[in-house]
Amino acid sequence: MVLWRRSEEFEAGTNFVAWACKVAYFQVLAFYRDNKRDSLVFNVELVSMLAKQNEEKLAGSQDLKRVLSRCLAKLPEQSRRLVQERYAPGASVQSIAKEQGRSVGAVSQMLYRIRQLLQECVQKTLASEQGEKLS
Amino acid sequence: MNQNHQPHEEQKDSQEIISAFLDGLLTDEENRDFLARLESDEAARDLYLKMMNTDSLLQWEQGQTESLPNLFGLTHDNNAVSSAIDPGVVSTRKQLAFMRYALAAMVAICLFLTVLLVMEGNPTQAVARPDSSEGVPAAMIIEEHNTAWEQTEWTQDVSKPLVPGWLKLKSGQALIDFLGGTTVALQGPAELGINSGDRAFLKSGRLAVVGTSRAHDFVLTTDNLTILSQSAHFGLAVNPDDQTELHVFEGSVSISHSQSQPDQEIDQDQVPETAEAIIVEAGQAIVFDRRGQEVARHLANQSEFANRSQFSAADPPGDIPAINFTSHEIQPYSFQDGQYELPTDYQLIERGKGIRLWGNAWKMLEVNKEITPDTVIEFDFRCSHEGQIHGFGFDTDNHYDLKNHVFQIYGYEVRPGIGQQFNTYTGTGWKRFRIRVGRYLTGKYRYLHFIADEDVIARAESQFRNVRIYEAPTQE
Numbered sequence: 001m002v003l004w005r006r007s008e009e010f011e012a013g014t015n016f017v018a019w020a021c022k023v024a025y026f027q028v029l030a031f032y033r034d035n036k037r038d039s040l041v042f043n044v045e046l047v048s049m050l051a052k053q054n055e056e057k058l059a060g061s062q063d064l065k066r067v068l069s070r071c072l073a074k075l076p077e078q079s080r081r082l083v084q085e086r087y088a089p090g091a092s093v094q095s096i097a098k099e100q101g102r103s104v105g106a107v108s109q110m111l112y113r114i115r116q117l118l119q120e121c122v123q124k125t126l127a128s129e130q131g132e133k134l135s
Numbered sequence: 136m137n138q139n140h141q142p143h144e145e146q147k148d149s150q151e152i153i154s155a156f157l158d159g160l161l162t163d164e165e166n167r168d169f170l171a172r173l174e175s176d177e178a179a180r181d182l183y184l185k186m187m188n189t190d191s192l193l194q195w196e197q198g199q200t201e202s203l204p205n206l207f208g209l210t211h212d213n214n215a216v217s218s219a220i221d222p223g224v225v226s227t228r229k230q231l232a233f234m235r236y237a238l239a240a241m242v243a244i245c246l247f248l249t250v251l252l253v254m255e256g257n258p259t260q261a262v263a264r265p266d267s268s269e270g271v272p273a274a275m276i277i278e279e280h281n282t283a284w285e286q287t288e289w290t291q292d293v294s295k296p297l298v299p300g301w302l303k304l305k306s307g308q309a310l311i312d313f314l315g316g317t318t319v320a321l322q323g324p325a326e327l328g329i330n331s332g333d334r335a336f337l338k339s340g341r342l343a344v345v346g347t348s349r350a351h352d353f354v355l356t357t358d359n360l361t362i363l364s365q366s367a368h369f370g371l372a373v374n375p376d377d378q379t380e381l382h383v384f385e386g387s388v389s390i391s392h393s394q395s396q397p398d399q400e401i402d403q404d405q406v407p408e409t410a411e412a413i414i415v416e417a418g419q420a421i422v423f424d425r426r427g428q429e430v431a432r433h434l435a436n437q438s439e440f441a442n443r444s445q446f447s448a449a450d451p452p453g454d455i456p457a458i459n460f461t462s463h464e465i466q467p468y469s470f471q472d473g474q475y476e477l478p479t480d481y482q483l484i485e486r487g488k489g490i491r492l493w494g495n496a497w498k499m500l501e502v503n504k505e506i507t508p509d510t511v512i513e514f515d516f517r518c519s520h521e522g523q524i525h526g527f528g529f530d531t532d533n534h535y536d537l538k539n540h541v542f543q544i545y546g547y548e549v550r551p552g553i554g555q556q557f558n559t560y561t562g563t564g565w566k567r568f569r570i571r572v573g574r575y576l577t578g579k580y581r582y583l584h585f586i587a588d589e590d591v592i593a594r595a596e597s598q599f600r601n602v603r604i605y606e607a608p609t610q611e
Contacts, residue, residue, distance in 0.1 A: 045174070045551040045552070046170065046173060046174050049180065050173070050180060050183075050184060053177075053180055053181065053184060054187075054188070064188060064189070064192060065192055068189060068192050068193070072193075083193060086158075087193050087194050092158075093158045093159070093160060104160065108154070108155055108158055108160050111154060111158060112150065112151050112154035112155070115150070115186060115189070115190075116150055116154075118189060119185060119186060119189060122189065123185075
């Protein structure tokens with residue numbers, strides 16, 4: 001909503017994603033500032049570093065979204081279901097573990113391996129697409 | 136963790152930790168270690184952001200990206216299963232979850248608006264309008280004399296820490312501490328844009344740089360000029376006829392033509408390109424026309440500008456007794472006192488009217504003060520061995536966290552979150568400090584702590600005496 005309210009400030013021809021992220025980033029920082037007394041353990045500097053480092057990554061976020069969908073489709077059915085369950089409303093590793101009769105550690109390990117697979121798949125696909133563009 | 140890992144194994148370990156972090160499964164200690172690693176290791180941050188972005192997109196794909204207010208409320212089910220877990224751990228997890236969601240929300244919002252942009256085609260041309268809701272605190276108004284502030288949609292609340300944005304002073308005078316260490320006296324009518332803790336834009340009116348902590352750069356820009364000051368004292372006036380006058384009182388400044396209107400769009404990251412600079416020394420004044428061309432030179436006239444003494448905080452009303460340290464229990468403050476198993480000690484001096492700390496010392500005493508916007512602390516300070524941070528702070532408890540507020544008055548370390556505007560001590564003799572702390576924090580504070588911080592060789596020394604805390608309303 002903040003971005004929508006401030007959308008008229010965006011200057012055509014400039015990097016929209018960077019601008020949008022900057023506004024979002026400032027909102028996060030403002031939240032931190034306003035809630036400074038709520039014993040948050042994060043420091044603003046870390047959030048700032050992460051946000052800045054992430055700007056470049058977000059520039060390719062549309063590609064990432066598309067490639068991630070493809071990689072998700074390549075996962076074994078059981079893994080894909082686990083991803084769906086993990087990101088279902090209100091879900092947690094604990095609730096999945098309880099439902100599946102597994103230990104939290106076991107579910108955590110499965111998710112870790114799925115994330116690893118997805119990460120590798122995304123990186124390889126993006127790299128290969130980049131290679132095709134260059135050749 | 137095993138320190139002999141190969142890089143590939145390290146990445147694997149990191150991925151495992153990040154994965155557990157994303158699921159909220161790290162212990163309190165692991166969380167702290169993880170955050171510390173993120174702060175210091177760029178590769179870890181990079182990997183974390185890759186996984187974080189993927190995770191956020193997975194949430195997005197599942198339609199789980201909640202609105203920010205709810206996310207901040209943190210009613211995540213993760214917390215429900217941990218009834219047997221230490222509340223501190225839960226609290227930390229909530230906070231970790233917040234960070235994750237905050238960043239996830241950023242990604243989601245960015246993606247959403249990217250799609251909107253594609254659909255929209257031609258967005259409206261922008262006019263930059265600084266907004267006080269943006270940015271981290273950059274400055275603070277510490278004294279005011281008969282001020283009338285113009286409140287508009289684009290100016291900010293002057294009673295709060297100032298973030299990048301505009302100030303419009305209709306009349307009166309205000310003393311503004313930039314957190315980078317420069318103190319500016321602004322005279323109304325004036326319009327001042329605050330860019331960051333060490334950068335400002337004077338659109339109109341008159342100001343004087345009346346104080347600086349030790350060597351640091353402060354950049355002041357106008358429509359046509361960029362003034363770079365390294366701890367100089369000077370006055371600048373942008374007159375109604377668009378002439379600009381620069382008067383240098385102490386030190387020297389470098390002045391150059393800026394790009395057109397470099398800082399009118401208040402942005403913390405802007406670095407205007409500058410043309411050839413000229414150096415203006417103490418005692419000189421130059422008048423520039425509206426295009427930034429020099430039209431006259433004469434002697435600097437300090438009387439045309441406000442000075443620091445006009446703003447000094449009021450004397451204590453009546454006979455406010457100084458803190459008698461002998462009637463307080465002096466306790467170690469948080470993990471900071473003697474951190475890294477370094478020596479820490481103190482002794483009372485001047486028959487209990489003062490305290491001397493040395494080593495790597497953070498010592499506190501209970502004061503139970505209600506700090507209001509008018510609260511001032513006054514004390515004498517001296518130091519024979521400079522450490523990283525010398526100063527004092529207030530806290531509601533014995534934990535060093537964001538509820539703590541440190542005022543640094545000496546020391547070579549510039550630490551994020553600790554302003555440098557009071558870091559003005561030099562020499563080895565006693566120096567009196569009078570700081571309107573109520574501008575920086577308000578509310579009930581149980582502890583006052585004093586600092587002689589030196590985490591490397593523990594040789595810091597601080598002496599404080601005649602410490603008084605009192606109420607002194609500003610002259611409205």
